[in-house]
Amino acid sequence: MTVERLLPTPEAHDLLDLTAELATRELAGKVDDFEARGEFPREVLRTLGRSGLLGLPYPEADGGAAQPYEVYVQVLEILAGAWLGIAEAVSVHTLSCFPVAGFGTPEQRKMLPEMLGGELLGAYALSEPHGGSDAAGLTTRAVADGGDYVLDGTKAWITHGGKADFYNIFCRTGGPGARGISCVLADASTPGLLPQAPERLMGLRSSAPAQIVLENARVPRDRLVGGENEGFTIAMKALDAGRLGIAACAVGLAQAAVDYATAYAKEREQFGKPIASFQGLGFMLADMATGVSAARALLLHAARLKDAGRPFTVEAAKAKLFATDMAMRVTTDAVQVLGGYGYSADHPVERWFREAKVLQIVEGTNQIQRLVIAREMTR
Structure with missing residues (x-):
């Protein structure tokens, strides 16, 4: 399914096109091999860094690309759809640059060009x-x-x-x-x-x-x-932004699962017709797609608040909570759409199902997100 995106600039469109090209060329064909070996893809990250994708939300004066978070999280989404491990690594690296970028001394800040360029992980x-x-x-x-x-x-x-x-x-x-x-x-x-x-x-x-x-x-x-x-204080401010990154990873992973399950359902035949034509399965696909769109909207709202310099802690918690719970549901349903084949490692939905679980835990468990939201509501 083509994702209709409203981006702030023509440059942002070009950036997302570049990201999609890199995801196809550098990520999609390598993920299964690296996951099977448990090997960390350091050179792949260097390639992304040299393409400018490891310092996107930071100022150009520091070696970044001065992109708004609204754009950065959509880059993460595209990367996650090809290889979650890479998208999570980019998100964590971006988080790791925040203390020096936001609070570092002039001497410490001299490291930023190498940090944001990805030469230093x-x-x-x-x-x-x-x-x-x-x-x-x-x-x-x-x-x-x-x-x-x-x-x-x-x-x-x-x-x-x-x-x-x-x-x-x-x-x-x-x-x-x-x-x-x-x-x-x-x-x-x-x-x-x-x-x-x-x-x-x-x-x-x-x-x-x-x-x-x-x-x-x-x-x-x-x-x-x-x-x-x-x-x-530094840790909590970094985590607010980091939660947007994990929400973006969840949206990208879930979008990939929706796309794969839908394509499979259109080709797989039972009782003489594609299984996508059966209402029970069609409704499942519709709910999956709706969940992804809702999570993306919540994520982009939180990112735009951050870009506008407005408080976004609670909205980031909501986005992380909803998007990662959604990704767990959607990947579970994607396995179900494929039936027995969904439980086989021959299809990527099996891996996406396993990967979705960790997103409910990292950058603050979803129980912590609920606590953040409830405290704001009741204080």
Whole structure:
């Protein structure tokens, strides 16, 4: 199904055409092989970076493309329709550039051209083994020692863990709770920064996260991003934007599932006619397509609020919640449309079904999104 898009500029149309071309040429034919091997597609990301797709929402002066979020999330959507692991990696890298772009010192900001060009791949180290949703309760500690911070602790579920060139490490420099957290920018080469083996995942095997163990890891104090004990504010602002990225990934994944299931239903015959002609299945396809369109509209509304400089935290939570729940339903129904073939790895709906689940968890579980929305409604 052709997606009718209302884009703000002719340049945006060209950008989405370029993205679709890259998705066809660089992604679609490689995804199954990389997923089967569980291999991280670093060179593919470099190609996207050199094409300008890893710094889209950042200013041109910093090496970005100065694209509005309204356009950026639609780029992610197209990428996700071809290879979710790539789209999620682009979203996480974009998130990882935010602390330096928004709060970095002049010296730190000199890294932005390489970050936004994709030559330096980023990771966002907030979650811990015993604290995912409770980010304010993190226990990784940074202790000042002369001109350095000495970091000790463990970070968990870190996308690009062991693959990244730089890590935004959220750590405790003060007392308990949100007010005692800082953000420290650490190079991957930092002694004592020890990536562990990748997690064994249900899906997204080409972009599996890993724990990062910190053992007396020394990071210069001039790598503090923002003020000391101001890291929680940075983390939450980054996650607001990151949730738009995950919602976009969900929309792209679900659109691919709708398109594939519809094409299959038009070709597959039972009782002498295409199964798409049976009302029960046709209604299922209609509901799937409607869900995708509704999620896209909610996502674009939140992105446009961000572009306008208006509050968008709650709308981002709504978009992430609705889009990822929708993607789980749509990919489940796509498997059902294909019947037994949908359960076979010979068709991509099986992979999309497995991948959709993680989107309900990352960048804040959907229970956390409901909490964010309900608090705003009832405060």
